[in-house]
Amino acid sequence: MRYASITQRLADLGGEKWELYSRAKQMAKDGQDIIHMTIGEPDVATSVELIESAAQAMAKGRTKYSNGRGEPELLNALSQRYSNTVGRTINEDQFVCFPGTQTALFAALMALTEAGDEVLVGDPMYATYAGLISASGAVMVPVPLEQEKGFELTEDNIISKITPRTRVILLNSPHNPTGAVLSHQRMQEIIDLAEKHDLWILSDEVYDEMLFDGVKFISPLSFPKAEERVVVVSSISKSHAAPGFRSGWSVGSVEFTKRLLPLAETMLFGNQPFIADMTAKALSKPSKVAAEMRKKYEDRAHRIYTCLNGIAGLHINQPKAGMFVLIDVSSTGMSGESFAFDLLEKTGVAVMPGSSFGSELDKWVRVALTVEDDAFDTACQRIAKYSLSKV
Numbered sequence: 001m002r003y004a005s006i007t008q009r010l011a012d013l014g015g016e017k018w019e020l021y022s023r024a025k026q027m028a029k030d031g032q033d034i035i036h037m038t039i040g041e042p043d044v045a046t047s048v049e050l051i052e053s054a055a056q057a058m059a060k061g062r063t064k065y066s067n068g069r070g071e072p073e074l075l076n077a078l079s080q081r082y083s084n085t086v087g088r089t090i091n092e093d094q095f096v097c098f099p100g101t102q103t104a105l106f107a108a109l110m111a112l113t114e115a116g117d118e119v120l121v122g123d124p125m126y127a128t129y130a131g132l133i134s135a136s137g138a139v140m141v142p143v144p145l146e147q148e149k150g151f152e153l154t155e156d157n158i159i160s161k162i163t164p165r166t167r168v169i170l171l172n173s174p175h176n177p178t179g180a181v182l183s184h185q186r187m188q189e190i191i192d193l194a195e196k197h198d199l200w201i202l203s204d205e206v207y208d209e210m211l212f213d214g215v216k217f218i219s220p221l222s223f224p225k226a227e228e229r230v231v232v233v234s235s236i237s238k239s240h241a242a243p244g245f246r247s248g249w250s251v252g253s254v255e256f257t258k259r260l261l262p263l264a265e266t267m268l269f270g271n272q273p274f275i276a277d278m279t280a281k282a283l284s285k286p287s288k289v290a291a292e293m294r295k296k297y298e299d300r301a302h303r304i305y306t307c308l309n310g311i312a313g314l315h316i317n318q319p320k321a322g323m324f325v326l327i328d329v330s331s332t333g334m335s336g337e338s339f340a341f342d343l344l345e346k347t348g349v350a351v352m353p354g355s356s357f358g359s360e361l362d363k364w365v366r367v368a369l370t371v372e373d374d375a376f377d378t379a380c381q382r383i384a385k386y387s388l389s390k391v
Ligand SMILES: Cc1ncc(COP(=O)(O)O)c(C=O)c1O
Pocket: 040, 099, 100, 101, 102, 103, 126, 172, 176, 204, 206, 234, 235, 236, 237, 243, 247, 248
């Protein structure tokens, strides 16, 4: 049978990157003692208040069809939240609600790119970006993020990759997997470049509430001169420890949103009113869960640094935000992938091979900070012992 070319483009870009995660899950199911430090699943629970809010909404009959854009109350909550943080009015007709950031990214890239268009994205990058970009037939152009520059996307690195086919700069700040956060100056430079070359800026801000102490977040949306070319996507997955609710959105200009809406309607045929009610409630005040996670993850980032940095030549990259720490394992002579699979087999500690996040991280592994403290410390000790046995 004949299949559309999208199935071929995405053939290796789906679940394969999570092979180690699947293997670890299977080992745990078989009764082995596994410490999971792979995916960014918050280790704190969704708040009871939000769960009850969704349950009450369901009981009240909020289980009917919605519309393609989102429930009025949620659009209102989003408008208030973004108007407050961005410093100018962002109206309700600038939002479309989606089941998570992932779908919002997919729809936005379908609206902005087609076969042969080029999308610039920092390498390393979140594991699903390659698939998201390829879906429309666009070409992913990785822009190396250098460790010496704090893994930040820089003007020089971007300029060398711009061609007449470039359409979009895909930003992710705070960044997964490096925990880098773009400074105001770097953001300004990126916006100037986008303006000069008439490019879109698509900004994945799913970690915007996961900033460590003293770190400031800057969104490209807060630069009025870029308002026509900036699209922001986000969700409550991380900020409210609620990834299973699949509740996200896009924010863009009125014109962009008008063009995106039929795409969303075609894909989704509307949203879930009870999830919209719960999300509106979530966005109405600062997230206590985010505050709890920030504190925990920053503390664990320090602990892993103290335990492992310099041990057997390992180098720990200290994040400014998010849920992850990167470890450079080159001193062991192994690739990140061999290290991660062997570490899992020998010690039961599951970390992600850096290569799942782009070629720049071949010699690295990514550790999720989302494991409770005792298990976290045990895992650090096992990694130390294992690494010492390799040098
Ligand atoms: C950078 C980044 N973007 C998007 C997502 C997906 O978010 P959502 O659950 O809102 O679809 C993740 C999840 O880990 C992520 O790390």
